[in-house]
Amino acid sequence: MDNFSAFLSFMAFVLLLKQILIVDGISDTTKDDGFMGILGAIVDNSSRIGKEESVAMQIAVEDFLNKSNRRLDLKIRNSQGDPLQAALAARSLINTDQVQAILGPQTWEEVSLVAEIGSKSRIPIMSLADATPVWATELCTFLVQASPNKLKQMEAIAAIVQRWEWHQVTIIYEDKDFSAPAVLSHLSDALQEVGAEISHYFAIQPFASSSLSEELQRLKGSQFRVFVVHLSLPVAVELFEKAKIMNMMEKDYVWIIMDPFASLIHSFNASTISSMQGIVGVKSYLPENESRFQDFRYKFRQRFSSEHPEEVNHEPSIFAAQAYDLTWTVTLAMSKKKQGRQQIISNILQSDVDGLSGKINFTGQTIAPAHTFQIINVIGESYIELGFWSDGRGFSETIAGSDAFKSSMNALGQVFWPGGIQGTPKGWSPPTIANPLKIGVPTTATFKQYVEVEVEQDHLGNNIFSYKGLAIDVFKATRQELPFHLPYNFLPFDGTFDALVEQIHLKNFDAAVGSISILANRYQHAEFTAPYTESGLVMIVPVRSRTREKAWLFIKPFTNAMWVLIGATSIYNGFVIWLIERNHCPELKGSISNQVGTLIWLAFSTLFSMNGNKLNSNLSRITMVVWLFMALVITQTYTAKLTSLLTLPQLEPTVVDVFALQNSNAMVGCAGASYISKYLEKVLHFRHNNIKNFSRGDEYAPALRTREVAALFLDLPLAKVFLAENCKSFTMTGPTYKVGGFGFAFPRGSQLLPSVTQAMLKVSENGTFQHLEQNMLASQKCMDTDLEDERLSLRLSPSYFWVLFVFTGGTSSMALAIYIFCAYNSMSMSEHNVIWKLMMAVMKHWGNQRGRFSRKVSDIAQTTPTNSPNATEY
Structure with missing residues (x-):
């Protein structure tokens, strides 16, 4: 009886030990040395990607068994794209099936819940999501980003945009897509590197058909025609079907697609493909010509067509190849006997495998990113392969040999664009009558001769604005030289010129017209046409007037x-x-x-x-x-x-150069809130306290006349107007400092800008601008009077x-x-008395008896001797 009790105790201990080992992730291989364990997977079998991943994982397990004679159980659960279903599937795989690792899911929303469950059980989670936050892998040591990020794909798209010199891009992305922020950020940076930018961000609400139609109609009304699409498969298909109906797949439209959509083009039916003609795609590179892939492809097509007969195309994509490679990598990590879960993830991160999709290795808990992409062009019933783009090397028609890579897409084949054209699409369309160009006009210009905004009220009390001035006339003349009709509306803007240029960057205006100086710091918000005026900064000083020849x-x-x-x-x-x-x-x-x-x-x-x-x-x-x-x-x-x-000459400047002003510590003036103040301080080295800013143009002349300032610095075009109004009092002197002239502002990368600049050059070359400027200056009546004060200061005084x-x-x-x-x-006493009487008479009668005083003088003179005998000669 004691022996029997001891035997039962021993057996209980063995069973308990076995259970502990299983829970800790250590397989009992004493019974079957070929069994390695259980591997779990969570996929979305309602999507094409999930279907391909499921088939590829099964093929990988079978291939590993055939090659190594080692068996592994693969448990696949369907999440149906629902994060909650994915979490329940993970809990079932861990608690019921006792898996040692989990592959998937494909979206971050699902991965985040699965990783939380897996971390509590210390189960490795191999994420197949497009992007996993760095903080997530740092927080959860059992979470591995197993799908290579494709952010370098954004640089390939930017290179395509640069090739055809487009400058404005509209990005269409899916709202609530976790990968969208990273994609948008990298795409924006890549475009800025090539001189382009994202003009519009268009977020699509999934399954909101009416909203999609409205947004597409709004995009159609915009002048920009270059669209980059980052959408899931079903949403992208709906987008292009509606775009086709709305005639947005025609001439001058450009559509560029990326993964995951670009890598699934092969799965579409003929009807769907017909709505995507002319699209250019950037998809992940898949070495399809290698023998290993060809063998996998044969197996995949057989199994996929059997399991998913509803699919019209049975070709594997990059997602199938990556799922195969990941399954093989994890299986290989589990193949070592008696490996705990911590050791499994360590083995995975140390992997160095040549997979179907390329080299499989990890940095930290993240798989190496993708660096090579394929450029495709949708045409006919499928697509053609234009070539490849690789990070740091550029474009090439073939992937072999680094010498074949070129920096420009010119190295690739002919592209067929929407509408069947083979030339370069403009990527934009001129504004229409329904959507005219919104042009901001400043109301705060100091010289109304260049731009003036007047407002009147109609009989209903509504404000009616009128615009005139040289800048307005030049713009209208430029518009006449454009090869297309350009509808526009002038809109008043009450603010500084810097603020007006910023409004263009903020999309509140499509352009700005006025006496806007072309400055380097303004280029961060807008771009400018060629200057339509002479460029330069000049100094204006009072003149010392040389008196003109007159009767007096x-x-x-x-x-x-x-x-x-x-x-x-x-x-x-x-x-x-x-x-x-x-x-x-x-x-x-x-x-x-x-x-x-x-x-x-x-x-x-x-x-x-x-x-x-x-x-x-x-x-x-x-x-x-x-x-x-x-x-x-x-x-x-x-x-x-x-x-x-x-x-001598009639006029001469009171100051001849800047050095005289600086040495005399004189005050100088300039327009308020302008770049000139900074230029005077940082370039010409005037002291800040010696620079006076004027807010109005009518303050300039009085300040110079009263010597409040010794000199005034103005842009050369404005100086001409000022001197036309003050033709006698002031003059330009000293050198002309080179700064930008006046130009019209447009959004950065505006497709309209080259045409406007070319038309403006025609206006200058055919003499129209010179005629307009001369008329403007001739209309200015000189308001000066003769410079009496200056002439008096030059006349000789008693001093x-x-x-x-x-x-x-x-x-x-x-x-x-x-x-x-x-x-x-020498006089006698009688003569002294006469003089005394004379003085008294003067004092008495000086005020009011001048006549009587004269007669008294005459009488006294007659009684005075003519020659005094005592007079002395000197």
């Missing part, structure tokens, strides 16, 4: 104050000489009118002649000599100044001669004082 030119050398002072000094000196010499010269006596005339003649004759009558008094001689010296200096200066006004005036005035005054002093001392 002779008085211009001296200021008014100078003339008054000369006259006053002459009269004063004449009076002094007359007073001193009157007792010696009978001609200086007589009636009052005669004496006044003599005094005036004596005062001014000394300015023009040194040959006056002989003077008798030393005091008058001294006065005359000093006055003659001053008269000589003044007359010579006057002659020289008058000569210069008659012979230049004050020393001479003081000298001659002081000399005359001293002579007069000496004469009066000596005459007073």
